[in-house]
Amino acid sequence: MSRPVFPRMDARTVADDGDTLHFCSTCAFSQACLSEGMDKQELLDLHVLVEHVGPLHANDHVFRKGDPFDAIAAVRAGTVKTYVVDREGHERVLGFHLPGEVIGLDAIDGNAYPCNAIALDIVTLCRFSFPRMAELAARAPGLQQHLFRLLSRDIGAAMRMAGDWSADQRMAAFLLGLSQRLATRGFSARRFQLTMARTDIGNYLRLAPETVSRVLKRFQDDGLIVIDRREVDLTDVGRLQALAAPILQN
Amino acid sequence: MPLNPAFDAALLGRYDRPGPRYTSYPTAPQFSMDFDERALREAVRESNGDPIPRLLSIYVHVPFCQSPCFFCGCNRIITRDPYRADVYLARLHREIALSAAMFDRDREVVQLHFGGGTPNFLSTTQLRDVVDALRRQFRFSSRSDNDVSIELDPRWMSPDDVRALADIGFNRASLGVQDFDPAVQAAVNRHQSAEETLGIIDACRRYGLRSINVDLIYGLPKQSRAGFAATLEKVIAARPDRLAVYSYAHLPDLFKPQQRIDAADLPSPELKLALLQLAIDELGAAGYTYIGMDHFALPDDDLALAQARGSLHRNFMGYTTHADTDLVGLGVSAISHIGASFSQNPRDLSTWQAAIDEGHLPVVRGVRLSEDDQLRGDLIQQLMCQGEIPVSALERRYAIAFGDYFRDALVRLRPLIDDGLVRVDEDRIVATSQGRLLLRNIAMCFDRYLDRPGIPLKFSRAI
Numbered sequence: 157m158s159r160p161v162f163p164r165m166d167a168r169t170v171a172d173d174g175d176t177l178h179f180c181s182t183c184a185f186s187q188a189c190l191s192e193g194m195d196k197q198e199l200l201d202l203h204v205l206v207e208h209v210g211p212l213h214a215n216d217h218v219f220r221k222g223d224p225f226d227a228i229a230a231v232r233a234g235t236v237k238t239y240v241v242d243r244e245g246h247e248r249v250l251g252f253h254l255p256g257e258v259i260g261l262d263a264i265d266g267n268a269y270p271c272n273a274i275a276l277d278i279v280t281l282c283r284f285s286f287p288r289m290a291e292l293a294a295r296a297p298g299l300q301q302h303l304f305r306l307l308s309r310d311i312g313a314a315m316r317m318a319g320d321w322s323a324d325q326r327m328a329a330f331l332l333g334l335s336q337r338l339a340t341r342g343f344s345a346r347r348f349q350l351t352m353a354r355t356d357i358g359n360y361l362r363l364a365p366e367t368v369s370r371v372l373k374r375f376q377d378d379g380l381i382v383i384d385r386r387e388v389d390l391t392d393v394g395r396l397q398a399l400a401a402p403i404l405q406n
Numbered sequence: 407m408p409l410n411p412a413f414d415a416a417l418l419g420r421y422d423r424p425g426p427r428y429t430s431y432p433t434a435p436q437f438s439m440d441f442d443e444r445a446l447r448e449a450v451r452e453s454n455g456d457p458i459p460r461l462l463s464i465y466v467h468v469p470f471c472q473s474p475c476f477f478c479g480c481n482r483i484i485t486r487d488p489y490r491a492d493v494y495l496a497r498l499h500r501e502i503a504l505s506a507a508m509f510d511r512d513r514e515v516v517q518l519h520f521g522g523g524t525p526n527f528l529s530t531t532q533l534r535d536v537v538d539a540l541r542r543q544f545r546f547s548s549r550s551d552n553d554v555s556i557e558l559d560p561r562w563m564s565p566d567d568v569r570a571l572a573d574i575g576f577n578r579a580s581l582g583v584q585d586f587d588p589a590v591q592a593a594v595n596r597h598q599s600a601e602e603t604l605g606i607i608d609a610c611r612r613y614g615l616r617s618i619n620v621d622l623i624y625g626l627p628k629q630s631r632a633g634f635a636a637t638l639e640k641v642i643a644a645r646p647d648r649l650a651v652y653s654y655a656h657l658p659d660l661f662k663p664q665q666r667i668d669a670a671d672l673p674s675p676e677l678k679l680a681l682l683q684l685a686i687d688e689l690g691a692a693g694y695t696y697i698g699m700d701h702f703a704l705p706d707d708d709l710a711l712a713q714a715r716g717s718l719h720r721n722f723m724g725y726t727t728h729a730d731t732d733l734v735g736l737g738v739s740a741i742s743h744i745g746a747s748f749s750q751n752p753r754d755l756s757t758w759q760a761a762i763d764e765g766h767l768p769v770v771r772g773v774r775l776s777e778d779d780q781l782r783g784d785l786i787q788q789l790m791c792q793g794e795i796p797v798s799a800l801e802r803r804y805a806i807a808f809g810d811y812f813r814d815a816l817v818r819l820r821p822l823i824d825d826g827l828v829r830v831d832e833d834r835i836v837a838t839s840q841g842r843l844l845l846r847n848i849a850m851c852f853d854r855y856l857d858r859p860g861i862p863l864k865f866s867r868a869i
Binding site: 161350352354365366376383385386388 | 452455456460
C-alpha cells in the first residue's frame with residue numbers, strides 16, 4: 157500500500173496522542189528530551205506545560221504579531237502559514253509549516269511574536285509553554301541544541317529562496333522541499349496536495365500568482381509534474397532535482 | 407467504447423424507471439439552503455487559489471418564451487412583452503459585474519452558452535450587449551476551440567438574425583424541433599414548419615457557424631411511427647452535426663404546462679420504445695455516432711472526436727470537449743459548479759431580482775462536495791462520457807480499494823451484470839452495447855443518496 161497523500165492521513169501519519177506519561181508519536185521534542193533522560197512526567201513536574209490545541213480551521217490564527225510570547229508550538233496535522241505585513245500593508249509569507257514542524261521559534265529572542273501564524277486547513281498543534289521550556293533547555297544541553305537546530309533550519313529555508321534564482325528553479329526547489337519534508341513524516345514523497353493558495357506560493361517564492369501557474373503549467377507540459385486541482389504528482393524527480401540543484405546546494 | 411447501442415425492447419422496458427440524469431452529482435435534490443452567498447464566495451476564492459486554476463464556462467439563462475410548449479419542464483416565463491426583457495437584463499448586467507469581480511483576471515473563459523426559455527426572445531442587440539459585457543469583465547480565451555453557443559427557437563427569428571449572431575461571435579447553435587408532425591405540434595402547442603427550421607439551419611451554415619445541433623423528442627402526445635420517421639428523414643437530410651433525441655417525461659404534478667397534455671394521447675410504452683429504436687436505427691444508418699445519454703454526432707464532429715480520444719466531458723449544458731471547467735451560471739435558476747461546490751440561483755424571478763437589487767450574489771441553495779461526492783461524481787462522469795468506469799485509475803486518484811469502497815454499489819450492480827448491461831474487466835467496468843442506453847441505471851448503483859426513501863420519485867424515467 158502506498159503512503160498517504162498529504163493531507164490525507166492514516167495510521168502512519170496520525171499522531172498517537174500519548175498520555176500523561178508518554179510523548180505523542182509526532183512530538184518534535186520527544187527525542188531530544190528522552191536523550192537527556194527526561195520523560196514526560198519529568199517535564200510535567202518541571203511545569204513545562206504541554207497542551208494540545210485545535211482543531212483550528214482555515215483562516216484561524218494560531219498567534220498574531222505582537223501577541224505576548226509564551227509558547228512555541230509543533231504542528232501535529234495540517235499546514236500553518238507564517239507571515240508579516242509590511243509598512244505598505246503588503247503581506248509577506250515567511251513559511252509553510254507541516255506536521256512535525258515547529259512555529260514560534262523566531263520569538264525566542266523577544267517578549268512578543270514577531271509574525272502572524274494562520275491555519276491553511278484543519279490544523280492541530282502542541283503548545284510548549286515558554287519560558288519554562290527555556291529554563292529547561294538551559295539545564296539540558298541536548299534540548300538546547302535541538303532548539304537551535306530547529307531555529308537554524310527555519311532561517312535556512314527562507315534564506316535559500318532569497319537568492320537570485322529563476323522562477324523555474326524556485327518552483328522546483330519549493331516542490332522538492334515539500335516532498336522531502338512530507339516524506340519524513342510518513343507521507344508520500346511523490347504525491348501531495350498544495351494546501352496553500354497560489355498567491356501564497358507566489359508570495360513565498362517572490363513570483364506573481366500568474367507566474368506560479370505558468371511555471372507549473374510548463375512543468376506539466378514538459379512531463380515533470382501532473383496537477384489535478386490542488387494535488388501535485390512529481391513524475392520526474394530527477395529533472396526537478398537538476399533544476400533545483402543550484403538552490404539546494406547553496 | 408462500442409460505436410452504437412444495441413436495442414433490446416424487453417430489457418429497456420424492464421429498466422424504464424425513474425432516475426436522475428446526472429448532469430451533476432450529487433443531483434439537485436441534495437442542494438441545501440445552508441449554502442449561501444458566503445459559501446459561494448469562499449468556493450470561488452478557493453478555486454482562484456488552485457495551483458493552476460480551472461478555465462471557466464459561463465451559462466446565461468434567458469427565461470422568457472413567446473408561447474408555451476406543453477411538454478416543457480424548463481424554468482420559463484410566457485410573455486410577449488419586450489419590456490420584461492429590459493427589466494431582466496438590467497439585473498443580469500449587475501449579476502455579471504458581481505460575479506466577474508470574484509474571479510482572478512487570468513482565468514480564461516472557453517465556453518459561453520445561452521439557454522432558456524428562449525434566448526432569442528432577446529433581440530440581437532440585447533444579446534450583443536450581454537456578450538460584450540461578459541467579454542469586458544471576464545477574460546475570454548483566444549483559443550480556436552472556444553464555444554459560444556445559443557439555443558434557438560426557429561419560429562421567432564429570421565435568417566438575417568443568424569448573420570447578427572455570427573457577427574456577435576456565436577459559433578454553435580442548437581435548434582428545437584421536437585417533431586414536424588402537425589398532429590403532434592397541435593397537441594404540444596408548438597407549430598413550426600420544416601421550411602422555417604431548415605431556413606435557419608441554412609443560414610447558420612451560410613454565416614459560418616461551426617456546429618448545428620437539433621433537438622428531437624420521442625414520447626410526445628399523438629406521436630406515430632410514420633410521423634416520427636418523416637421528421638427523422640427531414641432532419642437527417644439537413645445533416646446537423648449533432649442531434650439530441652430526448653425522452654418526454656410526463657410529470658404534470660411537477661411541471662404545470664404538462665397538465666394541458668391529455669394523457670390519453672401519449673404513446674404506449676411499446677410505441678415509445680419503437681420510436682427510440684427508429685431514431686437509433688435511422689441515425690446509425692445515416693452515419694451518426696452515439697455519444698451517450700440522448701446524444702448523437704457526426705463522426706467528424708468535435709464531440710465524437712473527443713470521445714474517441716477519451717477527452718469528452720459533461721456538465722449542465724450537456725456534453726463538451728472542454729476539460730473540467732468551473733461553471734458560472736448567470737440568470738434566474740442558473741446552476742454554478744465552482745471548485746468543490748454546486749450552487750443555484752432562485753427559480754423565481756422576484757427573489758432573484760431582489761437579491762441583485764440589494765447587491766448580493768443571488769445564490770439560494772447549493773452543496774459543498776465531500777471527497778466521497780467528488781469520487782462518485784468523477785465515476786459517474788466517466789461512465790456518462792466514455793461508457794466505462796476506470797477502476798484502477800480511480801483507485802490511484804482517490805487512494806481507495808475499489809472493491810471495498812464500493813461493496814454495496816457492486817452488489818446493486820450484480821443484476822445489471824447478469825442482464826448483460828455491464829461487463830466487469832480487470833481494471834474497468836464497461837457498459838456493453840446493451841447497457842449504453844441505460845447509463846443512468848448503471849450510475850444509480852453508485853449514487854449514495856438514492857438509498858434515501860422518497861427521492862427517486864421526483865426524477866423522470868430512464869427511457
